[in-house]
Amino acid sequence: MKNSDIIDRDLAVVWHPCTQMKDHESLPLVPIRRGEGVWLEDFDGKRYIDAISSWWVNLFGHANPRINAAVKDQLDTLEHVILAGFSHQPVVELSERLVKIAPPGLNHCFYADNGSAAVEVALKMSFHYWRNTGKTNKTKFITLSNSYHGETLGTLAIGDVALYKKTYEPLLMEAITVPAPDCYDREPGESCADVAHRMFVHMEQALERHAHETAAVIVEPLVQCAGTMRMYDPEYLRLLREACDRHGVHLIADEIAVGFGRTGTMFACEQAAISPDFMTTSKGLTAGYLPMAVVLTNETVYRAFYDEYENLTAFLHSHSYTGNPLACRTALATLDIFEEDDVLARNVELAEVMRQATEHLNEHPHVADVRQTGMILAVEMVKDRATREPFDWKERRGLRVYQHALSRGALLRPLGNVSYMMPPYVITPEQIYFLAEVMTEGIDKAVK
Incomplete structure (x- = not known):
């Protein structure tokens, strides 16, 4: 042929x-x-x-021979099972290992199919958290200019790349967009950290004005990949974590493209020594073999959904292939290579x-x-x-x-x-x- x-x-x-x-x-x-x-x-x-x-x-x-072997072995054992009411060894082991290597405090894993779905999960979970805790007015999201978080309607709404977004604007919720700390725009003599400080004024102003109605700020840590690989200093993330805490707003770190060693650390957030409230992962999670995504969050968020059924506070978001065993086993083989090969x-x-x-x-x-x-x-x-x-x-x-x-x-x-x-x-x-x-x-x- x-x-x-x-x-x-x-x-x-x-x-x-x-x-x-x-x-x-x-x-x-x-x-x-x-x-x-x-x-x-x-x-x-x-x-x-x-x-x-x-x-x-x-x-x-x-x-890759090592990943191939893991997939072949899993294929003979269990290809898929519903994750609602059921479980399996690969999803438990993967969750344990992700919690171990994630930024401190991220100790619960919610599974989805792909990057866009993971961001949708994080957006819904943040909104739903505030609803469950009685703050029903917190319905908006703050995002950076030139950001990209996916191409489903929710993710397009909180993105800012016109090529993907403009056509569908009549269908989208309105986000609050803040100028990004793009180091490409640095002035003569300015460092990338200087740009981060100078541009953070806009984020601070947005939080002062909108925190009462904002569920979360969402950013791509360090690199806006689909936004022509524009980059910024970790200092911005440090400032953002402190400001989100001060204003009572969640921080969502979209690590889908930058996680799993791509920026030099396992997760980009590590370079700012921060833990977000939600971290979305996909892409490199399964080393390019199978579609899977994981949203990691903390105990405080998890507990806001832990309740009697009749109170209708559960997070009823699902995908048919949630926590697929083949994908989980692939991700475990990927993490093995990280550990064994330095x-x-x-x-x-x-x-x-x-x-x-x-x-x-x-x-x-x-x-x-x-x-x-x-x-x-x-x-x-x-x-x-x-x-x-x-x-x-x-x-x-x-x-x-x-x-x-x-x-x-x-x-x-x-x-x-x-x-x-x-x-x-x-x-x-x-x-x-x-x-x-x-x-x-x-x-x-x-x-x-």
Whole structure:
């Protein structure tokens, strides 16, 4: 079978996500036959380094033998069982281990299917907590500009990326949006921590004005991933935790994209030494194998729902595949690898290789910013470096980098005019340097 066979069949029946399907009249699909480690291989035998971890989910490579073995073993034991009124060993063990490695105080796990569902759970749980405790006026949420939390209606409402949100605004609840502490906007001589302090004034004002009607503040800790990988200092999280406590508002940390070692620590919140009231996780939780999400929360929240049935205070949110045993066993195998291979320490070394490999782009005439947090590195292309004037988005310069990378055997899917690396943790230094070379070539071609 060839690529062309799969492409023809695909375009007849499949509607792809985050895609203008008409693009595929001129931009060929890439059908993948198999994966191994950082590599994806198409039906014609061409290989591509998966530099974006297949939408940020793959941590330890495709077809990882250790994870494969765990899934195969579980498949012969129990594939699925309802989690309402029933339980199973993998979900208990996974919950115990997540509580052990999570920020202090997060000691209860609620399971869902995917990242958007996890955020919906956290929003509903926060609102419902205040309702159960008699504060029924707390119905609003505060969010940061340029934030992204998913694409279901609730998550779109508290996001702020127009590309995904604008079309559906008539359907959405209204959120309170505060300017983000984006380090890209730093003034000359200003540090990222300085930006965090300067921009926190807006959050403080919003809390002073709206705390009485606000259930929670929700943020993506350290990196706004879908918002073109914009980054900010941990100091903002420290200030936010203190302010939420002072104003009596929950803090939701959306760690779906940044958790499980991606920012240099197991969870991004650790870099600010804070514990949120809710932490959403997904993506890397199962190392890219199976869809699953977990919302962790604390004893205070849990106890607000613990009551006699007739009082109707229970959290009646459910998904058919909640706590799926196969997914739980996959997550346990993922955590085993973290423990056995000292992954976080190796990631520190790989992150430094990523920095060194792309350091030259800091002087590129059409690069305004090379930014990095752990194993996330982003390069922002602009029309003019001195003024930071952006390219017209309609020119799709980032797409040109993507197309060049495919021709060289790399998957570097862009975010607008931002090209980035978010590779699996099993990548080698040599492969990182190759990706930096390909990215540089692509940028040179894209800006002509």
